[in-house]
Amino acid sequence: MNIDKLLAPWQPHVEASGKPCRLADFDPKARPFSIGDKAQDKARVETLALELDMLQELFYADRRYKLLVVLQGIDAAGKDGTIRGVFGQLSPLGVDTIGWKVPSEEERAHDYLWRIHQKMPGAGQVMIFNRSHYEEVLVPVVNGWITPAQTHQRYRHINEFERLLVETGTVVLKFMLHISFEEQRVRLQERVDDPTKHWKFSLGDLEVRKQWPAYQQAYEALLGATSTAWAPWTVVPADSKTHRNLMIATIVRDTLRQLELRYPPSDPKLAGLKVK
Amino acid sequence: MNIDKLLAPWQPHVEASGKPCRLADFDPKARPFSIGDKAQDKARVETLALELDMLQELFYADRRYKLLVVLQGIDAAGKDGTIRGVFGQLSPLGVDTIGWKVPSEEERAHDYLWRIHQKMPGAGQVMIFNRSHYEEVLVPVVNGWITPAQTHQRYRHINEFERLLVETGTVVLKFMLHISFEEQRVRLQERVDDPTKHWKFSLGDLEVRKQWPAYQQAYEALLGATSTAWAPWTVVPADSKTHRNLMIATIVRDTLRQLELRYPPSDPKLAGLKVK
Known part of the structure; x- marks a missing residue:
């Protein structure tokens, strides 16, 4: 299949x-990379995850490139699940994951890309960002902590970086996991109802959910x-976990293949x- | 005195x-910040160095800014001497110096600004670079290790960084210490003749001296x-050590003053x- 053609709408x-980006134009229930029924798609993800493992070993040996995968999305959009489902088969050798949290005092004493740059993958390495520098043009924008002029400064900093x-x-592969307002409700409710998921939940998540339109706009x-x-x-329709993983795994696999490692x-x- | 007016030609x-930069237009023997005879200028440097010490303490307490001082120049241009003469009075609290060397294997596995970004000063801190990221558009350019297109990519990376x-x-204060070909000869000869200066000298320096025109062009x-x-x-005429220090100390002092710390x-x- 021609991945570029499939990808273009996303x-x-x-x-x-010349038109502004509207998330309403992206259907969070779409399955653009589906190859059949759900069972077939699930099996496909597993095959791709194994192929990714082989490609990553080659990537590590080749050492001509570095790979950064950025996963962004609101609470419960499926960032952790993507890491498990798509990258779970990769050997830890040469692969690293960071979940970005609120910056420390030392980090705040520097420009906001300082801590990001430090964690960039080296030659042959894969780095997966669970949240990223893009939080710096989301939370402060939604809460009005920075001016529109400062926001535009940051876009430029990030693009040039x-x-x-x-x-x-x-x-650099950047995935925005796109779920619907209703799907977020279902997933947050699951976290509330299941004590083994309470560690993933805080009451603050409900406050952020109230700011849904502002976050959509900032995205x-x-x-x-x-x-x-x-x-x-790439905007990844993410209401279906299987199809979210299928899309991301396919894109990463194809990207690595195109490098002719x-x-x-x-x-x-x-x-x-x-050898004696 | 109006420092901006004095500075403009440099x-x-x-x-x-719209005209290309020509180092021949800058006289390495000039003394634009001189206030009298050599003894007076020397005394002035000492006064400025003490004032810088006071300003830096305030800078540290204020914590609204960071200061990066970049010292570039060919061998024997006076980078070490500037650090001693201008910044030698500063308290080590909040001031740091790095002499950039050939990158390590881990550093080479990343983009060339990766190690530079890590060493940026935090809030209230002063960082002095003895050589800098500008070496990345000097040595590889002179030796033809990168193409002109890559060199221009790097200029843009650096500007946007x-x-x-x-x-x-x-x-960010950037000083290019500008000495004459003859002055470099004298200083290198001093290093050769004085065993206590042999640690500052390597035979490779003479090879680099042979590439003088290529380095001037790259600069x-x-x-x-x-x-x-x-x-x-700022191009700093640096054949006279006193006047080099006088110029740099004046600029740093005025820069800090203008911040209204x-x-x-x-x-x-x-x-x-x-207090009981």
């Missing part, structure tokens, strides 16, 4: 289209402003060498 | 002037491309409080 192209990364060999603005040619966003050239002295 | 404004710094509260190109409104370069507001509960 990657906001504000500059090309990602340009540096991409031009120095990092592949629309950032998707429009930071979907660059070098690091485009290879084991580094062998030392010619190894040809025919007998 | 800050390349390629975009404004510095924009991020400045827009998030860092004051001219970077001065033209990275003298931005937010982080301009203040001690943070007192807790009102402290008024009239008796």
Whole structure:
């Protein structure tokens, strides 16, 4: 299948289209990468996860690239579940995950990309961000802690920061996990009803849920402003966990394949060498 | 005195002037900040160094800004001497210096600004770079390790990186210590003749000296491309050590003064409080 064609409707192209990004245009129940019924799609995700494991080993050996995967989405959008379902098969060797929290005092004493830059993957490494620097153009925007001018400064900082990364060999994949208001209600209710999920829930999540329209708007603005040619966003319909994983796994797999990874050239002295 | 007026001829404004930056236009023997004879100028440097110490304590308490001082220049241009002569009076509390060397294997596995960003000063801190990220548009350029297109990519990375710094509260002062070919000969000869200076000398320095015109050209190109409104370069005539220090100390002092530093507001509960 032609992944670029399948992907196009899910990657906001504000500059090309001239129209603002509207999340209402993206159906959170869509299944653009489905290959059959749910059981078939589930099996496909597992196959892809295994293939990703093999590709990552090659990626690690090749060492020409770095891979950054950014997972953004509101509470219960499925960031943790994506990491388990898509990247769960990867060897920890060369793969790392960070869940970004409120910055520490030392982090706040620096520019907001300082702590982000430190955690960038090195050659051959894969880094998965559970939340990311994009929180810096969400929470402060919704709560009015920064002005629109400052928000636009930040878009530029982020775009140029990602340009540096991409031009120095990092592949940047950014996924916005897009769920419906009703789906969030169901998932938060599950967390409330199940004591084994209470650790994932705080009453503050309900306050944030009340700000739903403001967050949607902040997401629309950032998707429009930071979907660059070098690091485009993909909006992932995420009401179905299986299809969310299927879409992300397919994109990551195809991205790695397109790099034409290879084991580094062998030392010619190894040809025919007998180990004594 | 009006420092901006004195400074203008020493800050390349390629975009404004439309003319390429030519180091030949900058006299390494000039003394634009001189106030009298050599003894008077020397005394002035000492006064300024003491004033800088007081201002830095206030800078540390104020915590609204960060200060990055970049010292660039060819071998024997006087980078170490500037640190001793201008910043030697500063308390180590809140002041740090880094002499950038060839990157380690881990550093090379990341983009070239990765290690630089990590060392940025935090709120209230002063960081002095002895060499800097600008080495990345000097050595590889002179030796042809990167293409002109890559060099221009790097100029942009650096400009946008510095924009991020400045827009998030860092004051960036960049000094290019400008000495003549003859002055470098004299200083390198001193190092050769004095066994206590042999640690500062390597035979490789003579190889680099042979590339003098190529380095001058690389400096001219970077001065033209990275003298931005937010982080301009100052070319410092540096054949005279006293006058180099005088110029830099004056600029740093005036820069700190212009910030209108203040001690943070007192807790009102402290008024009239008796310590028992």
